[in-house]
Amino acid sequence: MPAIRLTIALNSKQSQKAPLLIPSSISLAPESKESCRSLILKATHAKLRLKKASRIYVAGTGKELLSEDDWKTALKDDITLLVSAGEDYIGLKKEAGSQGAQSTSASRDCPNALPTPPCAISILAKTAQVDPLSLTQVETTAHTLPGLILAVAQPDLHPGTKFPIGAVFVSEQWIHPPLIGGDVGCGMAWYRTRLSRASVEGDKGRRVAEKLRGLEGAWKRQLDRKRWLSDGGEGCSAGEEWDRSLGTIGAGNHFAEIQVVESASSAASDKDGALLAEGDVILLVHSGSRGYGGDILKRYTTDGKYSLHKDDPKASEYLLEHDRACEWAQGNRDLIALRFLSCLEPGEAAWDLGRNEGNSNEPTAEEIQTARANIKQRKVVDIWHNNVERTLWPPLPPLNLESQAATLSLHPEQPEQYPVYIHRKGAAPTYFPRPLSKSPNTNETRLPAPTPLSILPLPGSRGTPTLILHPTFSTATGWGHTNALSLAHGAGRSMSRAKAATYISRKYKGRSEDLLRGDTPTKIDSNGNKHCTSTSSHGNVRGEYENGGAWIVCEDKQLVWEEAPEAYKDVWEVCADLERERVAECVGWCRAVVSYKIRNE
Numbered sequence: 001m002p003a004i005r006l007t008i009a010l011n012s013k014q015s016q017k018a019p020l021l022i023p024s025s026i027s028l029a030p031e032s033k034e035s036c037r038s039l040i041l042k043a044t045h046a047k048l049r050l051k052k053a054s055r056i057y058v059a060g061t062g063k064e065l066l067s068e069d070d071w072k073t074a075l076k077d078d079i080t081l082l083v084s085a086g087e088d089y090i091g092l093k094k095e096a097g098s099q100g101a102q103s104t105s106a107s108r109d110c111p112n113a114l115p116t117p118p119c120a121i122s123i124l125a126k127t128a129q130v131d132p133l134s135l136t137q138v139e140t141t142a143h144t145l146p147g148l149i150l151a152v153a154q155p156d157l158h159p160g161t162k163f164p165i166g167a168v169f170v171s172e173q174w175i176h177p178p179l180i181g182g183d184v185g186c187g188m189a190w191y192r193t194r195l196s197r198a199s200v201e202g203d204k205g206r207r208v209a210e211k212l213r214g215l216e217g218a219w220k221r222q223l224d225r226k227r228w229l230s231d232g233g234e235g236c237s238a239g240e241e242w243d244r245s246l247g248t249i250g251a252g253n254h255f256a257e258i259q260v261v262e263s264a265s266s267a268a269s270d271k272d273g274a275l276l277a278e279g280d281v282i283l284l285v286h287s288g289s290r291g292y293g294g295d296i297l298k299r300y301t302t303d304g305k306y307s308l309h310k311d312d313p314k315a316s317e318y319l320l321e322h323d324r325a326c327e328w329a330q331g332n333r334d335l336i337a338l339r340f341l342s343c344l345e346p347g348e349a350a351w352d353l354g355r356n357e358g359n360s361n362e363p364t365a366e367e368i369q370t371a372r373a374n375i376k377q378r379k380v381v382d383i384w385h386n387n388v389e390r391t392l393w394p395p396l397p398p399l400n401l402e403s404q405a406a407t408l409s410l411h412p413e414q415p416e417q418y419p420v421y422i423h424r425k426g427a428a429p430t431y432f433p434r435p436l437s438k439s440p441n442t443n444e445t446r447l448p449a450p451t452p453l454s455i456l457p458l459p460g461s462r463g464t465p466t467l468i469l470h471p472t473f474s475t476a477t478g479w480g481h482t483n484a485l486s487l488a489h490g491a492g493r494s495m496s497r498a499k500a501a502t503y504i505s506r507k508y509k510g511r512s513e514d515l516l517r518g519d520t521p522t523k524i525d526s527n528g529n530k531h532c533t534s535t536s537s538h539g540n541v542r543g544e545y546e547n548g549g550a551w552i553v554c555e556d557k558q559l560v561w562e563e564a565p566e567a568y569k570d571v572w573e574v575c576a577d578l579e580r581e582r583v584a585e586c587v588g589w590c591r592a593v594v595s596y597k598i599r600n601e
Contacts, residue, residue: 008080009080056083124578128570142169162178188457190379199281200258213601221362228334246331256286256595257594261468262591383456397479430471431452461490504566505561515560516553554597556597
């Protein structure tokens with residue numbers, strides 16, 4: 001009997017693999033010293049450099065091979081086995097022998113559900129590098145979860161624990177909480193400041209960074225936090241346990257950044273010139289629902305179910321909590337901005353509530369609502385990039401309210417639309433975000449026409465440029481079908497956190513302060529890139545700032561390594577992919593002068 005040919009791969013990095021021949025005479029009993037299991041573990045150590053290999057799974061099904069019967073059932077030509085150092089299987093599991101993963105999942109979770117047609121997959125990344133594991137995660141998700149009709153991999157795509165980040169999934173009749181993740185409502189917002197460019201440049205940026213104090217810890221009383229979150233309406237308080245984090249940035253890749261607009265075309269401003277202009281000093285806040293969103297995800301996936309049919313009462317409950325978390329996250333970003341402006345513009349009475357000390361420690365409801373209104377007046381744009389949105393599909397040309405009826409009457413050939421759910425995890429919308437319907441089980445096909453966003457941020461990484469994107473729509477992209485009405489939300493990681501922590505700490509050994517200082521001599525071109533080359537795809541004259549870096553406030557050394565610019569893709573390459581696909585254009589860019597992560601206060 002001939003040997004069995006198979007592929008072994010690392011469970012944690014499935015793109016790292018090697019072929020292996022298994023002798024037909026080998027023992028399948030795991031306890032045998034010369035067993036198939038022993039051979040595979042030794043081969044993984046030798047070929048893939050995995051030192052503590054201990055568990056073996058079947059790729060695709062996630063079945064762990066534990067007994068002799070398991071090995072007899074699984075072992076066959078061309079199978080791929082994933083070897084782990086003790087961690088659980090990474091990827092979606094589908095039942096062995098299923099007749100198409102989608103119809104199987106659908107019938108298991110909802111016996112009356114009809115099989116879904118195959119899910120189309122669109123990969124927008126061509127220039128930007130993409131980890132093969134993230135593409136595997138996109139494919140696995142698209143072919144496993146029920147109801148999916150389109151999967152779009154944005155150029156900032158990178159692997160998540162089980163599901164990809166930087167991906168968009170469109171589904172019919174099904175909601176999938178893991179495709180949004182635990183930080184429900186995470187997003188970004190730009191706010192105007194009254195700072196001048198001269199007041200933040202060079203060493204003055206260091207002094208600005210020093211002013212950023214009192215930004216950690218709970219803001220005022222729980223009563224005040226509830227009033228802030230009410231915003232004149234019903235409110236979205238999550239209870240004191242979660243509300244204590246309101247107004248704080250959080251760890252990971254979250255940040256607040258003071259930026260100077262270096263370049264802005266006319267498309268970066270509206271007809272009143274009220275968006276962004278060259279020389280403006282602005283505040284970019286990136287944060288979400290903190291622990292509240294993670295609690296929601298945990299509660300709705302504890303039984304191992306990843307999917308909720310729209311007719312399931314749990315779907316309605318989840319969507320209501322999802323909307324609450326999204327509103328909470330917006331309130332969080334607004335309060336972060338208030339706290340920052342209380343440091344940056346200390347003479348402004350409107351921002352006094354941002355500080356925990358002083359006469360404003362027990363503000364009235366009216367004072368809180370006035371402060372929230374004042375912050376909203378400074379807001380340029382606020383988007384969610386972790387959320388699910390209910391909209392009509394396929395997309396139609398964007399319409400303003402005045403021309404909507406007239407245009408539709410001139411184009412009777414427009415396709416009939418139907419409701420879908422757009423799931424985003426690390427993907428920005430192209431339309432103004434709006435909460436889901438309070439009645440998600442309805443078959444209503446007359447949802448209000450959305451309004452396209454004028455601009456939105458595409459941040460690079462800590463201290464590197466943030467690009468100003470303008471979404472574009474055309475017949476060539478199916479009015480947003482190509483990109484699922486979504487864009488990249490940032491540069492996207494090119495290194496895992498573990499790899500970045502090891503690589504960056506070694507690279508900057510003995511000079512870690514260089515990563516935090518804004519006066520370190522840095523070669524930087526007129527696009528804000530730290531690595532000069534002879535040509536520029538955007539045609540800008542090559543230049544060099546003597547002190548081109550940003551002052552970094554981050555008192556968690558591990559985060560300093562994990563979030564270093566080298567751990568991320570080139571944001572200009574991500575942008576180039578979006579422009580090539582004709583789904584967005586770059587209309588300007590901003591340079592960071594102060595980037596705030598965390599202080600130990």
